[in-house]
Amino acid sequence: MYALSLEKVSKHYGRLTALDNIDLKVKPNTIFGLLGSNGAGKTTMISCITGTEHKDDGKIKVFGKDIDKQTQESKFQIGVVPQEFNFSIFEKVKDIIIWQAGYYGKSSNEVKERLNFLLHELNLYDKRNQPARNLSGGMKRRLMIARALIHKPKLLFLDEPTAGVDVDLRAQTWKFIEKLKKEEKMTIFLTTHYLEEAEQMCDEIAIIKSGKILKSASKKSLLNELESEVFTVKTNKPIKIESKAIKFYQTTKGQTEVEVSKSTKLSAVFELAHKKQVEIYDIRPKTNQLERLYLQLNQ
Amino acid sequence: MKNLQFKIYKTLVKKEVTRFTRIWTQTILPPIINQSLYFIIFGQFIGSQIANIQGLSYMQFLVPGLLMMGMINASYSNVVSSFFGSKFQRSIEEILVAPVSKTTMIFGFISGGILRGLLVGALIYLVSLFFTQFQVYSIMQVILFSILTASAFALAGLINGIYAKKFDDISIIPTFVLTPLTYFGGVFYALESLPEFWVALSKFNPIVYMIDGFRAGFYNINYFQNSTNLTVLIVLNIALFALAYKLIQKVTRA
Ligand SMILES: Nc1ncnc2c1ncn2[C@@H]1O[C@H](COP(=O)(O)OP(=O)(O)OP(=O)(O)O)[C@@H](O)[C@H]1O
Ligand SMILES: [Mg+2]
Numbered sequence: 001m002y003a004l005s006l007e008k009v010s011k012h013y014g015r016l017t018a019l020d021n022i023d024l025k026v027k028p029n030t031i032f033g034l035l036g037s038n039g040a041g042k043t044t045m046i047s048c049i050t051g052t053e054h055k056d057d058g059k060i061k062v063f064g065k066d067i068d069k070q071t072q073e074s075k076f077q078i079g080v081v082p083q084e085f086n087f088s089i090f091e092k093v094k095d096i097i098i099w100q101a102g103y104y105g106k107s108s109n110e111v112k113e114r115l116n117f118l119l120h121e122l123n124l125y126d127k128r129n130q131p132a133r134n135l136s137g138g139m140k141r142r143l144m145i146a147r148a149l150i151h152k153p154k155l156l157f158l159d160e161p162t163a164g165v166d167v168d169l170r171a172q173t174w175k176f177i178e179k180l181k182k183e184e185k186m187t188i189f190l191t192t193h194y195l196e197e198a199e200q201m202c203d204e205i206a207i208i209k210s211g212k213i214l215k216s217a218s219k220k221s222l223l224n225e226l227e228s229e230v231f232t233v234k235t236n237k238p239i240k241i242e243s244k245a246i247k248f249y250q251t252t253k254g255q256t257e258v259e260v261s262k263s264t265k266l267s268a269v270f271e272l273a274h275k276k277q278v279e280i281y282d283i284r285p286k287t288n289q290l291e292r293l294y295l296q297l298n299q
Numbered sequence: 300m301k302n303l304q305f306k307i308y309k310t311l312v313k314k315e316v317t318r319f320t321r322i323w324t325q326t327i328l329p330p331i332i333n334q335s336l337y338f339i340i341f342g343q344f345i346g347s348q349i350a351n352i353q354g355l356s357y358m359q360f361l362v363p364g365l366l367m368m369g370m371i372n373a374s375y376s377n378v379v380s381s382f383f384g385s386k387f388q389r390s391i392e393e394i395l396v397a398p399v400s401k402t403t404m405i406f407g408f409i410s411g412g413i414l415r416g417l418l419v420g421a422l423i424y425l426v427s428l429f430f431t432q433f434q435v436y437s438i439m440q441v442i443l444f445s446i447l448t449a450s451a452f453a454l455a456g457l458i459n460g461i462y463a464k465k466f467d468d469i470s471i472i473p474t475f476v477l478t479p480l481t482y483f484g485g486v487f488y489a490l491e492s493l494p495e496f497w498v499a500l501s502k503f504n505p506i507v508y509m510i511d512g513f514r515a516g517f518y519n520i521n522y523f524q525n526s527t528n529l530t531v532l533i534v535l536n537i538a539l540f541a542l543a544y545k546l547i548q549k550v551t552r553a
Binding site for chain 1: 303311388392393394395397398551
């Protein structure tokens with residue numbers, strides 16, 4: 001059974017097609033990354049799944065439960081961290097989370113332990129009695145994460161969880177997401193504009209453009225689709241070679257890179273450099289392979 | 300699942316009550332000051348120069364109408380501002396993503412309005428005791444009409460809140476519809492004393508029936524039959540609920 005499946009889902013805003021016949025499947029206990037440029041339809045898709053927006057067409061199932069027919073059962077499985085802040089800034093941090101528990105029929109006593117656990121995990125414990133307007137941007141985002149997790153959902157939606165978040169906190173957020181996957185057996189559905197991040201963290205990746213899914217596959221198979229791989233290299237002198245299998249070039253930032261076709265052995269790169277009397281000190285795979293694929297697909 | 304919705308309902312009500320009691324200087328105090336001014340100026344200063352109405356001093360006659368006026372405004376504005384506020388801050392999404400049925404959502408919001416209406420009504424009632432004495436003929440009828448009136452206006456406030464796109468939209472109906480209807484609803488005068496044309500026109504104003512039935516609960520004097528008053532109120536409540544139910548299906552994050 002899939003954690004999430006969309007069948008021919010469409011959504012229009014007036015004449016604009018925000019989601020165009022979307023088919024998508026998410027396996028349980030994976031981190032699924034939805035990538036796409038501004039206005040591609042990521043938030044709209046999450047909204048249609050989570051009930052803050054109505055789809056026009058199609059079928060959506062959450063752990064096999066149809067969101068139209070088994071609405072309440074499916075909603076118990078879902079937690080949502082939206083892109084934009086959506087809590088009352090006048091309420092206290094802990095009250096916001098407790099009210100949310102109440103919307104799942106849970107009293108504040110029943111969620112006491114969970115609340116404290118989440119407040120500690122997300123570094124909000126000291127702020128628990130503050131009105132939400134007193135929180136920093138990063139804290140507000142963490143508050144929304146805590147709120148989304150209070151009822152122990154099995155499928156967590158994170159709409160750009162790391163946008164506008166500092167490096168430290170971003171790393172922490174990712175660690176926490178990994179922990180949720182591992183310890184709570186959660187399935188994570190997230191959107192991000194940081195392709196490097198997606199490449200490192202996601203098991204599955206889908207790319208959406210103008211409401212259409214261009215690609216949806218495991219990260220591995222996606223990266224395998226790239227005909228070539230790019231390495232950053234350090235050499236004793238500048239080198240520029242254009243051949244079919246191996247291309248040395250300088251990036252705009254002055255970094256030397258070499259693009260090697262999949263069928264070529266790495267030793268051939270050294271041989272070629274050696275022939276040109278260039279010595280390679282260092283060679284490492286460039287991390288954001290995904291970016292290349294993304295740019296190719298998005299053209 | 301029934302039990303679940305009831306638990307959710309309790310959360311919604313608790314949250315609404317917490318909200319309006321937290322900001323009591325905006326929600327509870329103003330109507331009490333307002334109505335006290337009416338009591339002093341209309342009841343005491345002007346009322347002393349007005350002949351008794353159906354055996355009641357003008358002050359006595361005024362009390363039920365002013366109570367209703369306070370309750371109508373309180374229940375309406377509670378729901379419209381709470382609902383619009385949660386749309387504006389997007390916190391309505393907290394409810395939309397959770398297993399809250401549409402019926403529970405409606406009842407949760409309007410219960411908050413009804414409770415604020417009843418609280419404001421009870422407090423104005425206490426204040427009125429400083430100005431005059433009266434016996435309550437039927438406490439049951441007073442309570443029944445209070446609740447049905449408050450719920451009708453709570454529902455109307457909800458409908459306004461669903462439609463509202465900006466802050467202006469939540470003051471248009473109160474200013475242009477609610478206040479005139481209340482003033483023409485028989486708070487300050489008995490229908491008997493009006494020319495026929497105005498009586499005929501008044502019959503289209505639902506508030507007339509509310510105040511008539513409510514006042515009858517105090518003094519056992521009616522213009523309309525009690526059953527007429529009650530029927531109007533019940534039909535109005537059902538119609539408003541049906542409309543609210545239809546509209547709330549369409550509420551989204553936007
Ligand atoms: N409420 C709305 N009314 C009209 N159009 C809308 C509405 N919400 C979204 N859209 C449009 O739908 C399209 C998809 O928007 P969406 O918010 O899903 O994009 P996104 O992929 O989340 O973008 P971003 O990365 O900027 O968050 C956009 O063209 C947007 O303008
Ligand atoms: Mg978005």
